[in-house]
Amino acid sequence: MKTERNKRPKVMIDLNLINTLVEGCPACGKKFSLGDMAVPAIGSWGGPKLIHEAEAVFDEKSQCYVERRHFEGMHPEK
Numbered sequence: 001m002k003t004e005r006n007k008r009p010k011v012m013i014d015l016n017l018i019n020t021l022v023e024g025c026p027a028c029g030k031k032f033s034l035g036d037m038a039v040p041a042i043g044s045w046g047g048p049k050l051i052h053e054a055e056a057v058f059d060e061k062s063q064c065y066v067e068r069r070h071f072e073g074m075h076p077e078k
Contacts, residue, residue, distance in 0.1 A: 008058055008065070011038045011050060027055035027067045043067030 011017070013036040024031040025038075026049050032038065040048040041056045042064060056065040066074070 013038055025051050027051040039065045041065035041067050043070040
């Protein structure tokens, strides 16, 4: 599946995802709630995982979401 450039994928957490993501958000450690917005993001854990949208930054260069603290560590000047 090809994603359009500049199209940022977002997911609204529904009951099925809550039951799947029992460990919660790897970025902030909080549990997901119904209706939360989440994005697939990379971070210190490696490949993409769903995290709360507020915990992510969209990296224009790589065209993907990155966990905020991980991004700040990679780009301390931003």
